[in-house]
Amino acid sequence: MSNPVFIAIDVPRLDGAKALAEKVKGHVGGIKLGLEFFCAHGHHGVLEMAQVGLPIFLDLKLHDIPNTVAGAMQSIHVLEPAIVTVHASGGRAMMEDAKAAAGENTKVVAVTMLTSLDETDMAKTGIAGSAHDQVMRLAELAETAGLDGIVCSGHEVGAVHKQWKNGYFVVPGLRPAGSTVGDQKRVVTPRQARDDGASVLVIGRPISKAEDPLAAARSIEGTL
Numbered sequence: 001m002s003n004p005v006f007i008a009i010d011v012p013r014l015d016g017a018k019a020l021a022e023k024v025k026g027h028v029g030g031i032k033l034g035l036e037f038f039c040a041h042g043h044h045g046v047l048e049m050a051q052v053g054l055p056i057f058l059d060l061k062l063h064d065i066p067n068t069v070a071g072a073m074q075s076i077h078v079l080e081p082a083i084v085t086v087h088a089s090g091g092r093a094m095m096e097d098a099k100a101a102a103g104e105n106t107k108v109v110a111v112t113m114l115t116s117l118d119e120t121d122m123a124k125t126g127i128a129g130s131a132h133d134q135v136m137r138l139a140e141l142a143e144t145a146g147l148d149g150i151v152c153s154g155h156e157v158g159a160v161h162k163q164w165k166n167g168y169f170v171v172p173g174l175r176p177a178g179s180t181v182g183d184q185k186r187v188v189t190p191r192q193a194r195d196d197g198a199s200v201l202v203i204g205r206p207i208s209k210a211e212d213p214l215a216a217a218r219s220i221e222g223t224l
């Protein structure tokens with residue numbers, strides 16, 4: 001089985017991002033580049049990172065009207081990302097158009113409820129009920145729209161996996177036992193998420209901010 005860990009490279013400098021990826025590449029399965037990286041380095045930066053030789057996950061969390069999101073998907077087509085994110089709350093038509101505009105080998109997955117939010121945060125945005133119900137609702141919408149899968153926390157991935165048998169499930173908000181949680185709220189260990197059916201484990205700071213990122217990546221790999 002290939003390594004399910006995608007390292008989230010949320011660092012401002014391209015040379016630092018590349019050095020980190022080169023350091024851990026034998027112990028992770030892919031590289032996740034998000035808004036911080038893409039806003040700073042754009043297509044050029046992604047192509048540089050692709051030289052490391054691992055699959056690239058573009059976590060752009062696209063969320064706009066269908067025509068605009070489809071245009072953005074077409075604009076990144078040339079980068080041949082393995083995975084791209086959109087927000088499920090953009091609605092069914094937006095997700096359908098995003099999938100139609102994506103490359104054949106790109107998985108399009110929908111962010112359901114950010115792992116940095118809990119039910120108190122949800123209520124403040126006008127969404128009543130549990131995080132679990134909200135994730136299940138948006139997972140169903142994403143499946144109906146023809147997406148490949150969703151992003152959810154390790155708290156929900158087991159239930160989503162039962163409902164959507166062949167879905168592709170990306171789980172961030174992962175913390176090895178005893179590590180700093182930071183701004184994440186719905187957190188589990190990488191092993192727990194894997195056991196509950198995660199396809200991709202997104203791990204950032206527990207590796208990138210570790211004193212020894214290579215040792216941290218190795219140690220996480222050893223728990224899976």
Ligand SMILES: O=c1ccn([C@@H]2O[C@H](COP(=O)(O)O)[C@@H](O)[C@H]2O)c(=O)[nH]1
Nearest residue numbers: 008034113114115172173202203204205
């Ligand atoms: O719900 C979500 C969606 C995306 N993310 C992204 O994952 C990583 C997590 O980084 P850590 O340092 O391991 O917390 C980060 O790039 C987020 O943008 C998420 O955390 N939650």
